[in-house]
Amino acid sequence: MATVGSPRTPGARAGLSRGAVLAAAREVLAGDGLDGLSMRAVARRLDVAPNALYSHVASKAALIDEVLDDVLGAVEQPEVTDPRAGLRGLLMSTYDVLVEHPDLVPLYLARQGARGPNARRLGEVMAALLARGGVGGRPAVEALRVLIVHTIGFAAFATHPPVEPGAGGPLSAEELRGNFETGLGWVLAGILG
Amino acid sequence: MATVGSPRTPGARAGLSRGAVLAAAREVLAGDGLDGLSMRAVARRLDVAPNALYSHVASKAALIDEVLDDVLGAVEQPEVTDPRAGLRGLLMSTYDVLVEHPDLVPLYLARQGARGPNARRLGEVMAALLARGGVGGRPAVEALRVLIVHTIGFAAFATHPPVEPGAGGPLSAEELRGNFETGLGWVLAGILG
DNA sequence: CGGACGAGCTGTACGGTGTCCAATATAGCT
DNA sequence: AGCTATATTGGACACCGTACAGCTCGTCCG
Numbered sequence: 001m002a003t004v005g006s007p008r009t010p011g012a013r014a015g016l017s018r019g020a021v022l023a024a025a026r027e028v029l030a031g032d033g034l035d036g037l038s039m040r041a042v043a044r045r046l047d048v049a050p051n052a053l054y055s056h057v058a059s060k061a062a063l064i065d066e067v068l069d070d071v072l073g074a075v076e077q078p079e080v081t082d083p084r085a086g087l088r089g090l091l092m093s094t095y096d097v098l099v100e101h102p103d104l105v106p107l108y109l110a111r112q113g114a115r116g117p118n119a120r121r122l123g124e125v126m127a128a129l130l131a132r133g134g135v136g137g138r139p140a141v142e143a144l145r146v147l148i149v150h151t152i153g154f155a156a157f158a159t160h161p162p163v164e165p166g167a168g169g170p171l172s173a174e175e176l177r178g179n180f181e182t183g184l185g186w187v188l189a190g191i192l193g
Numbered sequence: 194m195a196t197v198g199s200p201r202t203p204g205a206r207a208g209l210s211r212g213a214v215l216a217a218a219r220e221v222l223a224g225d226g227l228d229g230l231s232m233r234a235v236a237r238r239l240d241v242a243p244n245a246l247y248s249h250v251a252s253k254a255a256l257i258d259e260v261l262d263d264v265l266g267a268v269e270q271p272e273v274t275d276p277r278a279g280l281r282g283l284l285m286s287t288y289d290v291l292v293e294h295p296d297l298v299p300l301y302l303a304r305q306g307a308r309g310p311n312a313r314r315l316g317e318v319m320a321a322l323l324a325r326g327g328v329g330g331r332p333a334v335e336a337l338r339v340l341i342v343h344t345i346g347f348a349a350f351a352t353h354p355p356v357e358p359g360a361g362g363p364l365s366a367e368e369l370r371g372n373f374e375t376g377l378g379w380v381l382a383g384i385l386g
Numbered sequence: 387c388g389g390a391c392g393a394g395c396t397g398t399a400c401g402g403t404g405t406c407c408a409a410t411a412t413a414g415c416t
Numbered sequence: 417a418g419c420t421a422t423a424t425t426g427g428a429c430a431c432c433g434t435a436c437a438g439c440t441c442g443t444c445c446g
Contacts, residue, residue, distance in 0.1 A: 015394070039433060049396050051434075056394095060433065109302045109349075141364075146376040149346030150339070156302075157338055171334075183339040186383025187376065208423070232404060244405075245424050253404065389446085396439075403432065410425070416418090 016046065018056045018066075025067050029103045037103075039063075064107055069116025071101055077125055083133030084188055088181075090126060091151050095180055098155035099173070105159045108152050133192050143191040150187055154180040209239065211249045211259075218260050227296045232256075257300055262309025264294055270318055276326030277385055281377060283319060284344050288373055291348035292366070298352045301345050326385050336384040343380055347373040 024045045029037050039060055043050040057063040074097045078089035098105055113119055123144065130140045158176040171179070217238045222230050232253055236243040250256040267290045271282035291298055306312055316337065323333045351369040364372070 038431085040431080050432095051397090051436095052395050054434070106303050110299050142372045142375065145347075145350055145372065146343070146379070149350060149376075150342060153342030153346040154338075157342060179335045179338065182335065183342075183380065183383070186339070187379055189383065190376070190379025231402085233402085242425050244407095244426085247405070248423055387446100389444105391444080392442095394439105394441085396437105398436090398438105400435085401433100404430095406429080407427090408425105409427105410423100412423075413421090415420085 016048065016052060016056055020046065021053055021056045021063065022066055022070060025063055026070075029067070034103050034106060037064075065111070065115060068104060068107055068111065068114040069118045071097060071104060072114050072116075072118040072122060074100075075118075075122060077122075078129075081129075081132060083129045083135075084192055086129045087126060087147065087188060088184060090122070090129070091147060091184060092181065094122070094151050095155055095158075095177070098152065099158050099177075102159035105152070105156050109156050113148060113152060130191070135191060146187055146191070147184075150183060151180075154183065209241065209245060209249055213239065214246055214249045214256065215259055215263060218256055219263075222260070222296050227299060230257075230296075258304070258308060261297060261300055261304065261307040262311045264290060264297060265307050265309075265311040265315060267293075268311075268315060271322075274322075274325060276322045276328075277381055279322045280319065280340065280381060281374075283315070283322070284340060284377060285374065287315070287344050288348055288351075288370070291345065292351050292370075295352035298345070298349050302349050306341060306345060323384070328384060339380055339384070340377075343376055344373075347376065 021042065024042045025037065028041045028045055032041065039053055040050045042063075043053055046052075053063070057066070072094075075090070076093040078086040078093075080086045080089065098108065108114065126144055126147065127140060130136065130143055135143055154176075158173065158180070214235065217235045218230065221234045221238055225234065232246055233243045235256075236246055239245075246256070250259070265287075268283070269286040271279040271286075273279045273282065291301065301307065319337055319340065320333055323329065323336055328336055347369075351366065351373070354364070
């Protein structure tokens with residue numbers, strides 16, 4: 001999960017750390033949902049005054065950004081070098097990670113993905129796979145965008161299903177995942193020919 | 194834009210109406226952006242106490258839901274009956290409408306589309322087009338989902354561009370629209386064969 | 387060993403939010 | 417005219433994010 005510890009700076013009392021704040025935020029999120037995620041709630045969970053958080057995090061938005069990127073650290077990077085299989089594996093893993101954190105998905109949605117080092121790393125891996133498949137430059141940027149949209153968007157559907165437009169009962173997680181993979185196949189076919 | 198007027202109920206003072214509240218909310222949104230959209234701001238614009246809004250709208254969430262569905266009334270319904278052309282036209286129009294309301298897009302994103310009558314009507318039209326293309330039942334539901342995800346997701350990219358992963362300057366609105374249409378073509382090819 | 391430094395944390399406070407309650411004003415119907 | 421149902425108000429509650437000043441304490445320098 002790639003949470004880092006602080007390297008013992010001078011004047012540091014025993015208490016908090018950036019990682020602890022991050023962890024507490026994720027616990028609050030898991031327990032009380034997105035609406036329950038407030039600075040005060042995080043501080044309460046750490047038995048600390050709300051302002052104390054600001055020694056470790058610039059703002060609530062920054063906190064959320066860090067949580068989002070942190071979670072992406074769990075995405076498995078494919079060992080295959082075949083573009084289609086690699087992208088499929090990477091994005092399926094991304095989808096799985098997102099679905100494991102339902103409360104975070106609307107946040108990814110609202111921010112169009114994360115922005116930290118983990119997210120950047122994933123973007124680079126995807127770009128490399130595309131390049132290996134002969135897709136580079138502007139088309140690669142476009143393809144990347146379609147893939148990311150499809151993945152986050154579908155994770156959102158899986159975690160926060162809206163009203164079903166047609167008919168049929170609620171879909172199981174497996175069906176949804178299959179649905180995602182099918183659509184992913186279409187998109188990859190379009191990208192890689 | 195399909196805003197409705199109230200049919201003059203007894204005891205009604207000259208003032209407000211559900212439609213007026215909706216309109217004021219959209220004006221605030223256009224003027225001050227999403228962050229500026231508060232019940233108090235809407236009330237201020239109507240020269241009215243904040244609580245007065247609650248006579249016409251159940252909650253802020255309900256207000257937002259109605260605004261979202263309202264905007265969808267501007268989507269052009271295709272006259273064509275050919276599934277591919279019809280879906281393409283419908284979704285391109287949806288994309289255009291979404292892009293015209295940048296501040297609303299994150300809200301569509303967060304709620305996975307709208308839920309009111311306009312949204313339902315669009316869903317039915319799409320389902321009918323799919324059925325005419327020989328896609329029905331569960332596969333139609335899946336296809337619908339992929340299409341909606343692609344459209345809203347891409348509108349989000351167009352209106353709130355994240356950091357570009359690869360390289361190249363910022364994309365123009367036309368390029369983005371073309372990018373959307375290309376991806377849409379891939380998806381439609383996958384759905385309709 | 388002692389003092390200074392600087393970071394972590396707290397108390398307090400400001401301006402904002404969504405929304406509930408009781409009370410008032412107003413329009414239409416009988 | 418009186419009644420009733422509704423719209424609207426004033427006030428309040430419980431939160432929110434976060435800025436500022438000050439205290440506490442570990443660490444380092446002299």
